[in-house]
Amino acid sequence: MREYVMGNGAIALGALSAGVNLVAGYPGTPSSEIIETVSKYPHEGVHLEWSVNEKAALEVAAAAAYCGARTLVTMKQVGLNVASDPLMSLAYVGVKGGMVIVSADDPGPISSQTEQDTRRFADFCRIPVFDPSTPEEAYSMIRDAFEYSEKYHTPVLFRPTTRVCHAYAAIEVPDVFEPHEYEGFVKDSQKWVIFPRLSHRNHGLIEERNVRIGQDFSGYTQNIVRGTSARAVVTSGVSYAYVRECTSDREDIKLIRIATAFPFPEDFILRSLEGTDEVICIEELSPYIEEQILKTVGRHHLNVKVHGKMDGSVPHNGEMSTELVADILGRYLGMELGKSVIDIQDAPQLPLRPSVLCAGCPHRASFYAVKRAMTGQKAYYCGDIGCYTLGNAMPLDMVDTCLCMGAGITMAQGFSHVDKEAVCFAFVGDSTFFASGMTGVVNAVYNEANMILCVLDNSTTAMTGHQPHPGTGRNMMGNIVEKVDIAMVLEGIGVTSIQTVDPLDLNAAISAVQKAASISGVKAILFRSPCIALTKSHDRCSVDRDKCINCKKCIREIGCPALVTVDVKVTIDRNLCTGCGLCVQICPVSAIGGDKSE
Amino acid sequence: MNKDILICGVGGQGTVLASGIIAASAAAQGYAIHSAETIGMAQRGGSVTSHVRIGRAHSPLIPFGNADILLAFEPAEAVRNLRYLKEDGVVIVNTTATKPVTASLKDSDYDGSEMTDYIRKKCACIFVDSEKVTKEFGSSRFFNIIMLGIAAGSGKLELDKGTLQQQIEKRVPAAYVDINKQAFQRGYEIGSKAAAGQNL
Numbered sequence: 001m002r003e004y005v006m007g008n009g010a011i012a013l014g015a016l017s018a019g020v021n022l023v024a025g026y027p028g029t030p031s032s033e034i035i036e037t038v039s040k041y042p043h044e045g046v047h048l049e050w051s052v053n054e055k056a057a058l059e060v061a062a063a064a065a066y067c068g069a070r071t072l073v074t075m076k077q078v079g080l081n082v083a084s085d086p087l088m089s090l091a092y093v094g095v096k097g098g099m100v101i102v103s104a105d106d107p108g109p110i111s112s113q114t115e116q117d118t119r120r121f122a123d124f125c126r127i128p129v130f131d132p133s134t135p136e137e138a139y140s141m142i143r144d145a146f147e148y149s150e151k152y153h154t155p156v157l158f159r160p161t162t163r164v165c166h167a168y169a170a171i172e173v174p175d176v177f178e179p180h181e182y183e184g185f186v187k188d189s190q191k192w193v194i195f196p197r198l199s200h201r202n203h204g205l206i207e208e209r210n211v212r213i214g215q216d217f218s219g220y221t222q223n224i225v226r227g228t229s230a231r232a233v234v235t236s237g238v239s240y241a242y243v244r245e246c247t248s249d250r251e252d253i254k255l256i257r258i259a260t261a262f263p264f265p266e267d268f269i270l271r272s273l274e275g276t277d278e279v280i281c282i283e284e285l286s287p288y289i290e291e292q293i294l295k296t297v298g299r300h301h302l303n304v305k306v307h308g309k310m311d312g313s314v315p316h317n318g319e320m321s322t323e324l325v326a327d328i329l330g331r332y333l334g335m336e337l338g339k340s341v342i343d344i345q346d347a348p349q350l351p352l353r354p355s356v357l358c359a360g361c362p363h364r365a366s367f368y369a370v371k372r373a374m375t376g377q378k379a380y381y382c383g384d385i386g387c388y389t390l391g392n393a394m395p396l397d398m399v400d401t402c403l404c405m406g407a408g409i410t411m412a413q414g415f416s417h418v419d420k421e422a423v424c425f426a427f428v429g430d431s432t433f434f435a436s437g438m439t440g441v442v443n444a445v446y447n448e449a450n451m452i453l454c455v456l457d458n459s460t461t462a463m464t465g466h467q468p469h470p471g472t473g474r475n476m477m478g479n480i481v482e483k484v485d486i487a488m489v490l491e492g493i494g495v496t497s498i499q500t501v502d503p504l505d506l507n508a509a510i511s512a513v514q515k516a517a518s519i520s521g522v523k524a525i526l527f528r529s530p531c532i533a534l535t536k537s538h539d540r541c542s543v544d545r546d547k548c549i550n551c552k553k554c555i556r557e558i559g560c561p562a563l564v565t566v567d568v569k570v571t572i573d574r575n576l577c578t579g580c581g582l583c584v585q586i587c588p589v590s591a592i593g594g595d596k597s598e
Numbered sequence: 599m600n601k602d603i604l605i606c607g608v609g610g611q612g613t614v615l616a617s618g619i620i621a622a623s624a625a626a627q628g629y630a631i632h633s634a635e636t637i638g639m640a641q642r643g644g645s646v647t648s649h650v651r652i653g654r655a656h657s658p659l660i661p662f663g664n665a666d667i668l669l670a671f672e673p674a675e676a677v678r679n680l681r682y683l684k685e686d687g688v689v690i691v692n693t694t695a696t697k698p699v700t701a702s703l704k705d706s707d708y709d710g711s712e713m714t715d716y717i718r719k720k721c722a723c724i725f726v727d728s729e730k731v732t733k734e735f736g737s738s739r740f741f742n743i744i745m746l747g748i749a750a751g752s753g754k755l756e757l758d759k760g761t762l763q764q765q766i767e768k769r770v771p772a773a774y775v776d777i778n779k780q781a782f783q784r785g786y787e788i789g790s791k792a793a794a795g796q797n798l
Contacts, residue, residue: 004625006635029637134658167658168633170625238658245657322661339663341681342720348712350674353608353698355644390642395703465637552705559699561643575738576610 002172005037007135007164011074011102012037013173014142019180021069021097022047024057026435027464028076029111030165031104035074036465039476045179048476050467053405053435054079058086058101065095065155066192068182070146073101077116078404082436084121089194090155091125092202097182098146099155106162107284107319113385113404115317117285118159119261126206128213129157129262130222133240135169141222141259152213154206161284163238163319210263218267222259225272229254231333232273235282236261236289239320243282246326246337253333264292273304280332281308284320307332357390359562360537360578362503362529363456367391367398368558368582369509369527370425370454373517379423380415382408384437386429387463388456395559399427406436413440413449423517424451431461431469433486438493444522445494452516453495453524455486456503458531466534490524497523504529506585532578539579539594541572547591554583554592599629599756600653602660603749606679607671608696609636609646612742616669617648619746619769623761624652634658643698645675667754669745671728672696673713680720689723690748690789692741724752724792731784740781743770747785752793759786 005013012034015023023046025035038048047064051057054075061071075083080103087101103121106112122129130145132138138160149156190198217223232254235243240257247253256272256279258265269292273279281290290308297304307313314328326337357364367388370381383389383399384407392399401411412426428437433455444451461467468474470484490498497519501512509527516523552570555563562576563583572583572592584592603620605613614635624631629652636646649660662681670676670691683689695710717723726748728741743766749755750762763779770778 004621004631163634163658166635166637168621168631168635170631241656241658245655245661321659322657326661339661340685341663342683342685344677344680344720347677347680348716350678351698351701351706351708353643353645353674354700355609355642356699358610358642387642393699555702559703561699564697564702565705 001175002170004168004170005135006033007138007160007167007169008033009037010135010139010169010171011142011158011160013041013171014139015072015100016041016043016046016177017174018098018143018146019070019178020046020072021179021182022061022064022071023074024049024051024060024071025074026051026054026057026079027461027467028079028104029464030106030162031074031076031079031102032464032467033165034072034102035476036467042177050469050476052470054083055086058083058090061099062086062090062095065097065099067185068097070098070180070182071100073099075101075103076112077103077105077118078113079103080118080121082405087125087155091127092199092206093192093194094153094202095149095155096153097180098149100142100145100149100158101155102158102160104160104162104165105285108162110162115285117288118157119288120286122157122159122262123288126210127154127156128152128217128260129159131159131237131259131261132164133238133257133259135164135167136171137222138164139171144220144222148213152209154209159237161238214263214266217260217263217265220260220265223265223268224257225254227251227254228275230275230277232256232276232279233282233329234258234279234289234293237284239282239284239325242320242322242325243329245322246329258289261288261292264296266296269293269296270300273302277303278305279307280313280328281306282314282320282325282328283308287316354393355390356393356559356561357387358532359560359576360532360580361387362458362527362532362580363388363391364396364558364560365503365506365509365529365580365582366454366456366527367396367427369503369506370513371396371398373510373513374423377423377517378421379425380412380419382412382415382424382426384408384426384428384432386432388427388429391427393559395556405432406440409437409440409453410443412451412453413444413447416450425454426451427454427456429462430455430457430459430471430486431467434470434484438489441490441493441495441522449522450520451522452513453522455524455526457486457526457528460531460534462531462533466531487526495522495524497521498526499524500526500528502529503527504580504582506582532580537578540574540577541579541581541584541592541594542574543570543572544591544593545569547589549589549591551588553588554586557586558582601756602652602665603650603667603669603755604660604665604679604682605648605650605669605671606675607646608675609643611671611696612739613646613648613671615769616742616746617650619762619765620650620755620757622765622769623757624650626761626765627758629653632658645678647679667749669749671741671745673710673717674708676717677713680717683721685721687721688752688754689717689721690745690752691717691723691725692728692745693725694728722796724748724789724796726788731788734784735777735781740778743778743781744785744788747782748789748792750782751786751789753790754793
């Protein structure tokens with residue numbers, strides 16, 4: 001059958017057609033739709049899970065791979081940092097069944113903290129990496145990745161980028177998927193138990209093996225050279241698509257595409273460089289291929305000049321695009337490759353449109369309650385990763401720090417130890433709490449921190465597209481399961497002050513914060529209210545024009561996108577409003593009323 | 599046929615559904631098709647774009663100067679994305695502005711009129727006021743299908759009307775099929791009328 005799917009969908013279908021037996025991962029843009037796609041297609045006999053975090057996902061898959069099962073693990077690039085502990089060791093131990101770890105990179109970055117490069121991680125772990133340019137390639141390469149994994153008994157990395165993950169294309173897939181048959185676990189402690197002796201032996205074997213994989217990759221059909229010219233272009237990933245777009249595959253430009261950056265296909269590049277005395281490397285993120293070509297040129301004493309990020313020809317940061325490639329190649333090749341474009345330099349100033357919390361989002365109310373309760377007091381607000389990072393925006397301005405998943409909880413402790421006067425808050429979402437927040441709470445209790453943990457519980461993983469998690473009572477096998485209760489987890493850890501409050505009840509929420517601030521030690525407040533994007537409220541609020549004195553306190557205090565001024569008067573956009581009623585509780589003259597639907 | 603359509607707007611305006619219907623219709627008519635969406639943080643009230651490429655294409659994103667149609671759900675977003683348009687392309691633009699929170703906070707008088715005046719000077723355009731045109735449908739959420747109807751009615755989309763209607767039926771909830779089809783028809787009329795008047 002022919003399916004029109006996103007790159008992430010193509011990866012999922014590629015894995016299903018390769019007979020994958022177990023799929024595990026943690027949501028993260030741009031990788032989240034892989035697991036969701038698997039769940040939407042027939043996958044009988046396949047274990048599918050949103051793991052609690054990436055480390056858990058990789059470990060679950062590792063055991064299955066020891067049994068000979070084919071496994072797919074999915075995450076975004078920063079998730080690979082979380083999974084790096086088991087991955088480094090697994091690289092030494094190896095696998096029996098094929099294991100493909102998809103780590104989606106995010107040049108830009110568009111929805112991430114870092115512009116890290118999974119290809120470099122592959123080099124660091126000494127395991128192969130595949131780098132598709134399009135959804136179509138992703139579909140076929142994921143199957144190749146399984147083959148190589150089993151052939152060389154190693155986990156392999158698979159690195160799409162945002163523009164591959166979120167691009168759509170039509171692919172031809174089988175009507176039925178057959179899970180791979182596997183032998184089961186064969187006990188062998190010399191093989192599966194990592195000890196220094198094993199690591200020493202396997203380290204040597206892995207380096208020998210990688211030479212062979214590099215040779216194997218030199219014949220891999222996705223490493224491509226087309227055209228002829230003394231000045232060549234080397235590229236990888238989605239940049240290959242941009243280069244082809246702006247050069248229209250002209251025969252007088254030699255274009256070399258590396259789909260397997262590690263182990264580097266040296267023989268292939270040596271063959272490709274014949275008749276060439278200059279190359280430019282067009283790649284996103286780090287200059288990985290550029291460095292490998294420099295090494296190759298050095299080792300073989302080739303007279304080839306290498307341009308790219310390291311000589312300033314290509315920018316280090318941000319995404320590539322057809323326009324940027326046209327500009328870079330235009331200069332390098334001395335030809336005009338760009339299109340004529342409407343000049344908008346004389347355009348009126350465009351309004352900035354930063355992402356904001358949705359109208360009616362309960363997080364807005366939680367932040368506002370804490371802000372009100374702390375008026376006039378010294379307080380630090382440690383944020384975390386999720387929709388609620390957007391609490392940093394004006395006018396809320398309630399995120400002082402944000403570092404990585406779960407860091408808010410532990411950073412609030414650090415602040416409390418060195419600044420005894422400040423009230424130290426950590427804001428964490430429900431999914432992030434389970435992913436990497438719980439150990440931080442243990443640390444707080446054990447090391448006698450003085451902090452207030454605010455769990456913003458909206459019963460979903462909202463930012464990445466509403467995935468279930470341990471607190472939701474649903475899992476990816478389609479089962480209703482026991483909810484892991486956050487309050488009980490906190491109680492079990494030994495947090496003695498735990499309050500649960502509806503953030504949309506402003507006065508109750510403010511009192512809860514004030515109460516927590518009056519107690520020393522580790523306190524927790526659970527702000528519980530469902531994500532507004534899931535509940536589809538029919539309630540609306542409206543402004544009584546006769547009562548409104550146009551003081552705009554509502555706009556200044558909470559910055560809800562539904563509160564706008566029309567003809568200088570405050571109005572509520574009924575298409576955005578969800579009737580949450582936060583503004584009703586703020587208006588000093590009671591001019592805003594609710595309009596509950598039947 | 600080679601045709602690039604850029605859809606732009608603000609997160610939450612339903613641009614993804616519009617692009618999905620165009621892509622599926624083009625595929626149903628046997629064209630090669632690629633598209634790309636903004637997913638993630640920007641969906642929360644930020645600027646969003648959908649790139650739809652019918653026919654031969656390498657890049658998932660439309661290159662600057664290549665779009666035949668710019669389907670703009672918001673006037674400032676139209677200007678922000680104008681560089682994607684071919685010099686002889688057409689912009690279909692909603693004149694009703696979506697005021698960002700930052701503008702409300704600064705008491706800015708941004709209402710989109712400056713943007714529409716600018717676009718008028720720059721290229722061929724069809725204007726539509728979402729506030730007015732959605733009144734009869736009782737909600738702004740059908741505006742995406744109206745925009746799709748305008749693109750089809752203008753003759754610039756060059757996709758079969760029946761195929762588009764079939765894809766709408768397939769992709770909207772059963773309870774809203776009829777009203778969406780009416781919205782499409784309403785847009786189609788606006789598009790045909792504008793095209794006749796402007797000689798597009």
